[in-house]
Amino acid sequence: MANKVAESISREEFFYGHKACAGCGGSLAVRAALKVLGPNAVSVLPAGCMSAVGFNFPQLCFSNNSIISTFAGTASMLTGVEAGLRARGFKDFTAVGFAGDGGTADIGIQALSGAIDRNDNIIYICYDNEAYMNTGIQKSGLTPFGAKTTTTPAGSNIHGNLHNKKNMFEIAAAHDIPYAATASIGNIPDFIAKVKKASQIKGTKYIHVIAPCPTGWGVAPDQTVEIAKEVVESGLWYLAEYENGTFKLNYKPKEFSSVEAYLKKQGRFKHLTDDDIQIITASRDKKWEYINRTFEL
Amino acid sequence: MRPYVREKKDFTFDEVPENTSFEAGYLTTVNSGWRSIRPVISTNKCVGCEQCYLYCPDGVISIAEGKAVIDYDFCKGCGICAKICRIGAIEMEAERK
Ligand SMILES: Cc1ncc(C[n+]2csc(CCOP(=O)(O)OP(=O)(O)O)c2C)c(N)n1
Ligand code: SF4
Ligand code: SF4
Numbered sequence A: 001m002a003n004k005v006a007e008s009i010s011r012e013e014f015f016y017g018h019k020a021c022a023g024c025g026g027s028l029a030v031r032a033a034l035k036v037l038g039p040n041a042v043s044v045l046p047a048g049c050m051s052a053v054g055f056n057f058p059q060l061c062f063s064n065n066s067i068i069s070t071f072a073g074t075a076s077m078l079t080g081v082e083a084g085l086r087a088r089g090f091k092d093f094t095a096v097g098f099a100g101d102g103g104t105a106d107i108g109i110q111a112l113s114g115a116i117d118r119n120d121n122i123i124y125i126c127y128d129n130e131a132y133m134n135t136g137i138q139k140s141g142l143t144p145f146g147a148k149t150t151t152t153p154a155g156s157n158i159h160g161n162l163h164n165k166k167n168m169f170e171i172a173a174a175h176d177i178p179y180a181a182t183a184s185i186g187n188i189p190d191f192i193a194k195v196k197k198a199s200q201i202k203g204t205k206y207i208h209v210i211a212p213c214p215t216g217w218g219v220a221p222d223q224t225v226e227i228a229k230e231v232v233e234s235g236l237w238y239l240a241e242y243e244n245g246t247f248k249l250n251y252k253p254k255e256f257s258s259v260e261a262y263l264k265k266q267g268r269f270k271h272l273t274d275d276d277i278q279i280i281t282a283s284r285d286k287k288w289e290y291i292n293r294t295f296e297l
Numbered sequence B: 001m002r003p004y005v006r007e008k009k010d011f012t013f014d015e016v017p018e019n020t021s022f023e024a025g026y027l028t029t030v031n032s033g034w035r036s037i038r039p040v041i042s043t044n045k046c047v048g049c050e051q052c053y054l055y056c057p058d059g060v061i062s063i064a065e066g067k068a069v070i071d072y073d074f075c076k077g078c079g080i081c082a083k084i085c086r087i088g089a090i091e092m093e094a095e096r097k
């Protein structure tokens, strides 16, 4: 039985033997992207889970060239890698970054903005597990409203994180970047197609992939892919692209699945009250009103 | 090809590379000890659709002669493959010592 998606990517494994927790969504995103880009991908990883689980001397779990950048410097190191290889006459390579949500939306946003501004020929992939996981689950600019983290605990007065998730996809797009996309590890064919498309476009490409973390989200390891599907079905995340100045929605659920069911499956949202869930549902509806008005289908 | 576990795991000072790692894909330890449950593929049922191959976070599934095969040295027993297989060809079984 031929699987077209499997046929479209390398049979080799480039992220193998890594020490990510069982069922880690981020590691699936890195693995899948590298199988699209192949052996000539040069990956840059800042501090965060994917560098921590990949580089453990003397072990190196990347079988393509890979390097750890400073926490804030994923995009600037990508700029350097691309310019350096080009200066040395290399033509067939892809400089690709894999940074977490903290490394992207908080500490790395300046370097990323600079790279997009210069339109450097790189792919920047943000694997979004919605907190600083590698240091033990602290809130980032991409942690959603209501989530319990060690810096946004759930008490009787304050129910976890008080702030909404930053809109990194649209922030990247607002630079008028050649290509930006959102994705989910719950839909690997869609993610693979987007990485492939990005690899064929010149200039800066930004892909934001939601990548659940069983450890930080409080779900069983076998639930990661399911929950990454459900976040899209419930409308709390969406699959879209930005290209040639236009936003395009890739998938519109016929009817949203229950927000409450999505939230209550996860330890980080267990404490939420009906009122909190109402707030989250209302902000989803507001977001979709905007999407329906401004995105092409 | 997959990266493989190297025979050589201890080094004298002189053998340690000047950069922060050996060559790319240099593996010295397996992950099999992490498992409390293991995926077992029923070869009769498996239709080789490769869904489990696409979704395994550790990349330990490959297809040989049209059937899924698992590299148990590096499988962590997360159970994602068993959930993704639509025809129920993968069963999670307790790991016995
Ligand atoms: C400048 C700097 N500040 C803080 C740290 C500590 N640190 C290492 S990893 C990490 C968390 C990274 O979070 P994120 O980018 O979301 O990636 P994740 O670990 O969730 O994959 C932090 C705070 C660091 N290495 N460097
Ligand atoms: S803490 Fe989360 S993101 Fe980090 S390796 Fe474990 S599952 Fe992956
Ligand atoms: S998903 Fe199931 S049927 Fe498909 S290859 Fe894997 S084990 Fe076989």
Ligand code: SF4
Residues within 6 Å of the ligand: A023, B039, B055, B056, B057, B058, B059, B060, B061, B070, B074, B075, B076, B077, B078, B079, B080, B081, B082
């Ligand atoms: S249990 Fe997890 S690691 Fe093992 S083969 Fe299945 S998906 Fe891969």
Ligand SMILES: [Mg+2]
Residues within 6 Å of the ligand: A100, A101, A102, A128, A129, A130, A131, A132, A133, A134
């Ligand atoms: Mg994170």
